[in-house]
Amino acid sequence: MGTHTGDAVVVAEGLRKRFGQTQALDGLDLTVPAGMVYGVLGPNGAGKSTAVRVFTTLTRPDEGTATVAGHDVVRDAPAVRRQIGLAGQHAALDEQLTGRENLRIFGRLFHLGSKRARARADELLERFSLDHAGDRLVKTYSGGMRRRLDLISSLIISPTVLFLDEPTTGLDPRSRNEIWDTVRELVAQGTTVLLTTQYLDEADQLAQNIAVIDTGKVIASGTPDELKARIGGRIDVTVGDAAEIGEAARALAVLANAGVEPDVDADRLLLSVSVGSDSLALPDIVRQLDQAGVKAVDVGIRRPTLDEVFLTLTGKPTTTTTEEAAR
Amino acid sequence: MTAPAPASAPASALRSGLSDGLAVMSRNLLKLKHQPGQIAATFAFPLVSVILFGYVFGSAIPIPGGGNYREYLMPGLFVMSTVFAVMGALTVIAKDNGLGVMDRYRSMPMARSAVPFGQTAADLIIAMGSLAIMALCGLLFGWRAHNGVGATVAGFALLLLLQYAVSWVGVFLGALAKNEETAARIGPLIMPITMISNIFVPTDGMPAILQTIADWNPVSAATAACRELFGNPGLPAGDVAWPIANPVLATVGWCVLLLVIFVPLSIRRFRLAGL
Ligand SMILES: Nc1ncnc2c1ncn2[C@@H]1O[C@H](COP(=O)(O)OP(=O)(O)O)[C@@H](O)[C@H]1O
Ligand SMILES: [Mg+2]
Numbered sequence: 001m002g003t004h005t006g007d008a009v010v011v012a013e014g015l016r017k018r019f020g021q022t023q024a025l026d027g028l029d030l031t032v033p034a035g036m037v038y039g040v041l042g043p044n045g046a047g048k049s050t051a052v053r054v055f056t057t058l059t060r061p062d063e064g065t066a067t068v069a070g071h072d073v074v075r076d077a078p079a080v081r082r083q084i085g086l087a088g089q090h091a092a093l094d095e096q097l098t099g100r101e102n103l104r105i106f107g108r109l110f111h112l113g114s115k116r117a118r119a120r121a122d123e124l125l126e127r128f129s130l131d132h133a134g135d136r137l138v139k140t141y142s143g144g145m146r147r148r149l150d151l152i153s154s155l156i157i158s159p160t161v162l163f164l165d166e167p168t169t170g171l172d173p174r175s176r177n178e179i180w181d182t183v184r185e186l187v188a189q190g191t192t193v194l195l196t197t198q199y200l201d202e203a204d205q206l207a208q209n210i211a212v213i214d215t216g217k218v219i220a221s222g223t224p225d226e227l228k229a230r231i232g233g234r235i236d237v238t239v240g241d242a243a244e245i246g247e248a249a250r251a252l253a254v255l256a257n258a259g260v261e262p263d264v265d266a267d268r269l270l271l272s273v274s275v276g277s278d279s280l281a282l283p284d285i286v287r288q289l290d291q292a293g294v295k296a297v298d299v300g301i302r303r304p305t306l307d308e309v310f311l312t313l314t315g316k317p318t319t320t321t322t323e324e325a326a327r
Numbered sequence: 328m329t330a331p332a333p334a335s336a337p338a339s340a341l342r343s344g345l346s347d348g349l350a351v352m353s354r355n356l357l358k359l360k361h362q363p364g365q366i367a368a369t370f371a372f373p374l375v376s377v378i379l380f381g382y383v384f385g386s387a388i389p390i391p392g393g394g395n396y397r398e399y400l401m402p403g404l405f406v407m408s409t410v411f412a413v414m415g416a417l418t419v420i421a422k423d424n425g426l427g428v429m430d431r432y433r434s435m436p437m438a439r440s441a442v443p444f445g446q447t448a449a450d451l452i453i454a455m456g457s458l459a460i461m462a463l464c465g466l467l468f469g470w471r472a473h474n475g476v477g478a479t480v481a482g483f484a485l486l487l488l489l490q491y492a493v494s495w496v497g498v499f500l501g502a503l504a505k506n507e508e509t510a511a512r513i514g515p516l517i518m519p520i521t522m523i524s525n526i527f528v529p530t531d532g533m534p535a536i537l538q539t540i541a542d543w544n545p546v547s548a549a550t551a552a553c554r555e556l557f558g559n560p561g562l563p564a565g566d567v568a569w570p571i572a573n574p575v576l577a578t579v580g581w582c583v584l585l586l587v588i589f590v591p592l593s594i595r596r597f598r599l600a601g602l
């Protein structure tokens with residue numbers, strides 16, 4: 001479990017949801033403890049948005065149950081709606097109104113009454129440094145400002161649980177940092193945040209707990225460190241002579257996770273293999289290579305990046321990796 | 328910071344439903360404030376149509392029983408602008424769907440029927456304004472209502488009833504359309520509905536099939552009803568289709584039918600969408 005523990009505010013058991021041929025959720029189990037950022041990490045199409053839509057009462061699951069703040073999302077949907085905030089994948093705002101007017105309307109729809117709705121709109125704009133743009137039409141806002149206003153719109157009633165579905169997808173790094181700061185501030189005040197993301201560094205930066213989901217179910221969960229430890233690390237060995245590659249590969253295969261063959265880069269005389277966390281002692285590795293008669297020029301041990309964790313777990317790279325590679 | 332507590336259970340479902348509907352309505356009206364272009368278009372549409380249809384076509388089209396073509400035309404233009412109002416609700420609702428505003432609404436503790444009721448109420452208020460502008464334009468170009476205050480008020484009330492019914496059709500189509508692009512493609516389909524009618528020309532000159540369609544088109548009934556109530560020329564005499572012979576009754580009937588079908592359908596759609 002993570003650094004924060006507490007009562008679970010979101011609990012999902014065996015959620016299934018099918019759209020035609022697509023099994024969007026395939027037995028999803030999730031427990032989100034109170035007072036933390038819980039990251040739901042998964043590639044495009046993994047079922048993140050569908051899960052969020054079930055939690056926010058927008059979609060009814062075919063099977064399974066979910067409770068949010070103690071209320072069943074199907075039977076007790078109105079009670080759930082009084083406890084949650086949602087910022088979806090789009091900026092759900094009226095572009096033909098000003099930022100302030102958007103917030104006022106949402107405030108009225110949360111039954112604050114028009115006077116309190118006004119006051120709350122002013123307060124939120126000021127607190128989240130959007131006061132200067134409050135009286136401009138939303139259609140003149142940048143993407144980052146829209147997302148921020150959208151996020152703020154979900155805070156009108158200080159929700160117990162805030163659902164953020166890919167809140168920073170498509171944003172420039174500066175706007176992303178602003179969203180991150182806002183999320184951290186909210187959690188510091190006791191809001192529980194369930195955040196979906198395709199970005200590993202986002203989960204790493206923000207979340208105390210992560211569930212990795214793929215094809216509609218959780219395939220791993222834990223703290224970022226636990227997830228990294230689970231797949232151990234990588235050993236990189238450079239040998240002095242091409243003739244030693246075979247021997248070195250056999251020696252490394254002994255250390256490696258069962259059935260894993262080392263990657264060999266013959267040109268650079270480099271071998272690389274991922275190993276379990278208990279095989280990560282440098283002296284053991286050197287001794288193993290020595291016994292095999294390999295004279296290693298260089299031996300290095302790396303902790304895996306979350307990208308590698310992801311690749312190992314799902315068998316496919318994340319969009320971040322592909323996008324970053326394309327940049 | 329003192330944040331408001333999570334909204335408590337509503338004291339009365341009806342009251343909160345009403346206040347939600349009012350909030351959605353004021354949102355739509357507020358938008359007009361920022362769209363001088365839209366307001367200008369509201370003014371321009373009647374002016375342009377009266378000039379275009381009244382003087383360009385008018386010079387070539389004979390009126391049954393004689394009379395001024397612009398007197399003949401105005402009731403039809405009232406109906407046309409009323410029917411075009413379907414685009415208002417359709418576009419707003421479809422856009423809200425596309426941008427995820429609908430999802431946010433549905434995740435909030437508000438009455439789900441507030442959106443269609445608030446939208447149609449706002450449309451109705453906007454329609455009152457644009458009908459008033461259109462009537463002024465008509466007066467400017469020689470149109471008059473000849474049957475006294477009662478019949479004139481009845482004529483405009485009928486137009487507003489039609490507008491309200493049509494606006495519910497727009498809400499439903501908007502909910503189906505799911506985004507603004509699809510909505511924009513539905514728009515042009517409304518044109519033929521207004522064209523295959525008695526708005527611009529008498530239907531008895533049309534081929535038999537078109538004439539039947541035109542006679543049973545609600546737009547024709549509404550136009551004939553307005554001609555009758557405003558005392559404008561162009562009411563066909565003799566052996567005509569029932570809706571044209573009894574236009575006021577037929578128009579009310581059409582409106583009730585549209586409302587009976589589309590109000591429950593729309594509300595259902597808003598309650599169940601996405602589930
Ligand atoms: N309303 C829907 N109709 C049909 N298919 C859907 C619908 N919503 C989601 N899906 C499908 O379900 C799968 C999961 O989608 P989603 O939950 O949006 O994934 P993610 O948010 O992780 O990218 C995808 O294959 C998607 O195409
Ligand atoms: Mg998604």
